Amino acid sequence: MENDYCYAGDDCRQRTRQHPDPGQREHGSLMCDSCVQAADRALVRLVYDYRDLENTLPRSISHWFDGQPAAGRSYPTPLNESVDELQRTMVALAQHAHRVAAQLDGLSEPPRSCRPGFALQRSIEVVLPRVRLLARDRRGVDNLVGLTMVHQKARVILGLNHRKTRMPGDCSGCMATHLLQDEPRFAGDPLVVYCGSCGRTWSREEYETYVSLGLHLGVSG
Numbered sequence: 001m002e003n004d005y006c007y008a009g010d011d012c013r014q015r016t017r018q019h020p021d022p023g024q025r026e027h028g029s030l031m032c033d034s035c036v037q038a039a040d041r042a043l044v045r046l047v048y049d050y051r052d053l054e055n056t057l058p059r060s061i062s063h064w065f066d067g068q069p070a071a072g073r074s075y076p077t078p079l080n081e082s083v084d085e086l087q088r089t090m091v092a093l094a095q096h097a098h099r100v101a102a103q104l105d106g107l108s109e110p111p112r113s114c115r116p117g118f119a120l121q122r123s124i125e126v127v128l129p130r131v132r133l134l135a136r137d138r139r140g141v142d143n144l145v146g147l148t149m150v151h152q153k154a155r156v157i158l159g160l161n162h163r164k165t166r167m168p169g170d171c172s173g174c175m176a177t178h179l180l181q182d183e184p185r186f187a188g189d190p191l192v193v194y195c196g197s198c199g200r201t202w203s204r205e206e207y208e209t210y211v212s213l214g215l216h217l218g219v220s221g
């Protein structure tokens with residue numbers, strides 16, 4: 001059964017409750033354009049996500065418990081483990097995407113061993129300009145979808161710690177009315193609206209298009 005559905009499948013951003021089918025693939029890509037753009041935005045943010053998970057989160061968690069910084073004390077195990085795991089997954093997926101990009105574009109492989117934060121940054125630098133190349137390869141699509149998902153998970157966890165603005169509208173993925181926009185973090189930070197419940201993101205342009213049409217986000221006309 002051949003069709004033109006986006007290979008992101010169940011994770012395709014164009015799937016909504018009203019429109020359960022994935023979006024259409026375009027221009028030789030295996031993913032729809034909306035998924036490609038979401039992967040692009042996720043990659044721009046991942047290095048910050050990683051750093052923020054390392055720095056901001058543990059300090060704030062300890063504040064929740066007794067109002068004091070946790071000097072030399074370990075953090076609650078389940079949350080600490082899930083943050084560690086999320087960081088490890090980020091690095092593993094980025095390095096895998098790096099390897100696929102290297103094969104497709106005739107580049108050298110990622111270095112065997114270096115600090116995880118640095119490894120992530122290095123791989124993102126290689127992968128980011130090659131998102132559309134990866135979107136033409138089945139393994140690349142799996143990586144891009146995975147990287148988008150880990151960004152969304154980090155987005156929800158870290159959203160607890162950033163100054164943010166509440167935005168009107170409903171999430172097209174989970175229907176929550178919990179849309180947020182963080183204050184810019186760095187020069188040229190692309191303004192992204194995201195769902196505080198499931199982490200789905202929209203570029204500012206996408207968001208404004210949907211809202212000005214008076215529709216639920218993600219339901220294209």
Ligand SMILES: [Zn+2]
Nearest residue numbers: 006012032035
């Ligand atoms: Zn898609």
Ligand SMILES: [Zn+2]
Nearest residue numbers: 171174195198
């Ligand atoms: Zn949502």
